[in-house]
Amino acid sequence: GQNIDQPTEMTATEGAIVQINCTYQTSGFNGLFWYQQHAGEAPTFLSYNVLDGLEEKGRFSSFLSRSKGYSYLLLKELQMKDSASYLCAVRVPASGNTPLVFGKGTRLSVIA
């Protein structure tokens, strides 16, 4: 089976840095995605990692360690608008048109 774990909820202060972790145990691996979902809206793509290391995109960075089955999403200079759910998703198996397997999401609350 496929298992993707991430914390259910996190709270952080405006202007701070927050790290959202994701661990996965899957039957194959061909990339890890992070999506952001504001309440009542569709998920939107944030980042994609397929090789080990850090991918930086503005205030958001995502890290992957395939040997550890581990990823994190790092959000810097938090803003109130970053309050949302963050979804970790893995593509399995290693090729083809297979769908993503999603974690249950981490609801981030940014407070003043």
Added chain:
Amino acid sequence: DVKVTQSSRYLVKRTGEKVFLECVQDMDHENMFWYRQDPGLGLRLIYFSYDVKMKEKGDIPEGYSVSREKKERFSLILESASTNQTSMYLCASRSGANVLTFGAGSRLTVL
């Protein structure tokens, strides 16, 4: 930008009714997906399609069927709606191995 359009944002149906949820994408994507999203359970895959008239079961296909008669349109059908199918339904499309693009969602309530 890719646009994925779901025909209804909110629906209220009665138990036993047949329900159609329509999804249309405008970027000639081969792959289309239907997920449902429930609190505490996350996104779960119902069905997906990688070509016209092709369909594959996802993790929770029971109680659902799908139709892909044209490349741009992927319909989810609840033959006889039940209260446990009250949920947010999300359609998504993708070209090959690329990023999933989601529609705005259809919130279905079954009474």
